[in-house]
Amino acid sequence: MSSPQSSSLAYAVRADFFRPSPVRAVFDISMREGMISLAGGNPDLGVLPLAELGEVAARLIAEQGLEVLQYGAGAGMAPLREAVCDVMRTAGIDAVADDILITSGSQMGLELVTSLLCDPGDVVLAEAPTYVGAIGTFQGLEAQIVHVPCDDDGLIPAELERTIAEVRAQGRTIKMLYTIPNFNNPSGITLHPDRRPVVAEICARAGIAVVEDDPYGLLDFWDAPLQAIRSFDDSVVYLGSMSKIFSPGIRIGWVLAPRDVRDRLQLAAEATTICPSVLSQHLANTYLRDFDWRGYMNRAIDQYHERAQRLDAALAAHLPASVRWTAPHGGFFVWLTLPAGLSAEQLLPLAIEEGVVFVPGTAFFGDGTGDDNLRLSFSLESPDRIEEGVRRLARVIAAQLDA
Incomplete structure (x- = not known):
């Protein structure tokens, strides 16, 4: 097997401006067995009428395939x-x-x-x-x-x-x-x-x-x-x-x-x-x-709301008082601010070892600031797994505060 070789292509200057997405970078990690992902902003598709949608897709191809x-x-x-x-x-x-x-x-x-x-x-x-x-x-x-x-x-x-x-x-x-x-x-x-x-x-x-x-x-x-x-x-x-x-x-x-x-x-x-x-x-x-798409969406919203409330309660129960976070009234995300001296970038590998993953705040600033912040998503994990994920994250934060 030949070894990989570097390309001799002459790249445009702008090629250096395309960087890996920090969210995509933790995607593979979030798929590990036992890992609780509070990272990705994936919608919960479990409310969708998949069988009926499958029939629609099959019918579209069978009856209107030429179009x-x-x-x-x-x-x-x-x-x-x-x-x-x-x-x-x-x-x-x-x-x-x-x-x-x-x-x-x-x-x-x-x-x-x-x-x-x-x-x-x-x-x-x-x-x-x-x-x-x-x-x-x-x-x-x-x-x-x-x-x-x-x-x-x-x-x-x-x-x-x-x-x-x-x-x-x-x-x-x-x-x-x-x-x-x-x-x-x-x-x-x-x-x-x-x-x-x-x-x-x-x-x-x-x-x-x-x-x-x-x-x-x-x-x-x-x-x-x-x-x-x-x-x-x-x-x-x-x-x-x-x-x-x-x-x-x-x-x-x-x-x-x-x-x-x-x-x-x-x-x-x-x-x-x-x-x-x-x-x-x-x-x-x-x-x-x-389809009753608003009905399906509203069922998903009810789940997101329950998960957001569970996340908020878990953060209040398990994190030290020096940690602050937002309380959204919709969407998928909570923004967490760490105590002075803690770095989200440094916490991430420790959190992964504990079995929970998030996205560091530096990903969301064009100038690389935000290392005292991290994003948590409540959109996909179950309420129980969200709470367990917060417990794991809390152990990491507590260990760093005690260090």
Whole structure:
């Protein structure tokens, strides 16, 4: 067997900006026997009617195979674009199908938007902390990330204005604000309703595009969905996803954008993937049209709520008083702040030895800060395993505090 050889290819400069995802890095670890994963943000698909969905998929191929296994429209199929307009009405968004671009997951939508708006060296403003996948996209496309401070009510408008002024005083160009206003990944916090139109107005006045990423907005424990930032300003680019309300495996997301932006995004998408999966689109459309998808989603939400409450109670019962954490009202995540002197990066291998895995906070900052933070996910493990996972984590923290 020949030994692996290094490539002689001459890489582009931007190749050095693509880095491994810390979340994907712990994925294999989370699959080890006996390991309790408080790391990945996987939806619980156990509520789905899998047998019925299997029948739908088989019927689509058997009866419409010449269509669903073929190339499709670059913008995505019209019935699905109309269906996601109905989904967005819950968030107060009044949209039409012609303003929608179907993508292969909302991650693709974010990459398209960033590619369209940002030149190398341009600044993207983002919450502190923010989604690790967004950081990878921005850095891979050579944009610079500047974080805006948040509190328990989300992005702070005064800090947004201060950051804009500070960055521009340095002679740098700000192209967009990227925000996850609902049950933020990773912090779990939600942007206060009163701040949403203010954030939109600040960015409009400054000539900065707002990119609103909303994969978790419908996963509200109190059945009180909030108005999207897009509902206050039609220039906002809105990213939606089927991953948390149906399935991440079908890789269906969408972008809602002003018509001229949407048209340019379609050109970029066609140059990348030609078209989104026609079979996946038909399956998603059938699910939204013919199934009680809100009923299945609400059953999942009830489980997420129970697990979030169990996680909160376990943290209160087992962790020292010097540890702080957020209390989200939806979504998948809790953000934990360690006592001074403890490092999440150093805790991780010790936690893995104890049989529990999490994601260190440094993954969620573009500048590598956040080592006193970690993200815990409650979306997939059972309540009992969540509590046991916290016990294991607590033993590691206690040992380090005593060292």
